[in-house]
Amino acid sequence: METGEVRFIGKVTKVEEDISTIEIKPEYCEGLDRLDMYKEIKVLYWFHLRDNEKHRTVLTVIPRRHGETEERGVFASGSPSRPNPIGLTVVELLSIEGCTLTVRGLDAFEDSPIVDLKPSPHV
Amino acid sequence: METGEVRFIGKVTKVEEDISTIEIKPEYCEGLDRLDMYKEIKVLYWFHLRDNEKHRTVLTVIPRRHGETEERGVFASGSPSRPNPIGLTVVELLSIEGCTLTVRGLDAFEDSPIVDLKPSPHV
Numbered sequence: 415m416e417t418g419e420v421r422f423i424g425k426v427t428k429v430e431e432d433i434s435t436i437e438i439k440p441e442y443c444e445g446l447d448r449l450d451m452y453k454e455i456k457v458l459y460w461f462h463l464r465d466n467e468k469h470r471t472v473l474t475v476i477p478r479r480h481g482e483t484e485e486r487g488v489f490a491s492g493s494p495s496r497p498n499p500i501g502l503t504v505v506e507l508l509s510i511e512g513c514t515l516t517v518r519g520l521d522a523f524e525d526s527p528i529v530d531l532k533p534s535p536h537v
Numbered sequence: 538m539e540t541g542e543v544r545f546i547g548k549v550t551k552v553e554e555d556i557s558t559i560e561i562k563p564e565y566c567e568g569l570d571r572l573d574m575y576k577e578i579k580v581l582y583w584f585h586l587r588d589n590e591k592h593r594t595v596l597t598v599i600p601r602r603h604g605e606t607e608e609r610g611v612f613a614s615g616s617p618s619r620p621n622p623i624g625l626t627v628v629e630l631l632s633i634e635g636c637t638l639t640v641r642g643l644d645a646f647e648d649s650p651i652v653d654l655k656p657s658p659h660v
Contacts, residue, residue, distance in 0.1 A: 415545055415650050417542050418542075418583050418588060419540050419542065420542070420621050420623075421539065422540065423621070444597060447597060447609055447610030447613065448609035448610060458621075473567040474568070485570070486572075487569045489568045489572050489655065490569070490570065490572040490574070490656055491656070498543050498546070498653050500623075502581075502625070502655065530612070532612065532615060533614070533615070
């Protein structure tokens with residue numbers, strides 16, 4: 415197996431300071447059932463602006479945003495330029511209304527596709 | 538955007554009790570540079586045995602393995618049957634030799650493709 419298909423389940427529709435809105439597509443909405451019992455969830459999203467050969471072939475970076483000056487491998491970094499443009503953030507779940515989640519602390523731009531949601535900690 | 542392409546960067550080659558071996562493909566191996574400064578890393582892998590329509594269309598589950606009896610949405614669970622068969626485990630990094638990682642605590646079967654490695658905590 416060389417590749418797999420990711421199906422986007424929704425997207426980030428609004429970012430205002432540290433509060434983000436995520437809309438889950440209606441066909442996946444039932445998967446949110448009882449997620450509201452968690453205060454924190456993991457959000458896997460797609461770095462859609464880096465989904466191209468230039469960024470997906472980067473193997474070393476200098477994480478300057480984190481004050482680093484030395485080069486390191488992308489797998490030792492959270493760089494959005496990486497073979498698979500998947501971001502992962504643990505966020506505070508503020509509310510779920512229908513198919514709409516409001517979260518605090520998501521490190522994703524508006525229009526980023528959502529790949530998965532998982533409870534934190536693991537269940 | 539409806540779908541994205543995941544490129545597998547390696548796979549789980551051996552599982553013995555709680556110790557797993559991961560082989561990263563030579564073309565991605567440079568991305569491991571300096572990962573050995575972390576004691577814990579996050580491993581994103583592909584639930585390859587669930588990568589089919591039957592399992593990717595499951596939206597509610599009962600997490601019996603965790604002693605639950607009530608149904609909940611897949612996004613409120615760690616079920617491998619979910620729209621995107623991506624697993625995520627924080628593991629103890631025991632060693633890196635060349636393109637081979639030895640880790641403790643990876644909850645993945647042999648032959649599971651590896652999607653990404655990230656430091657834990659986030660950098």
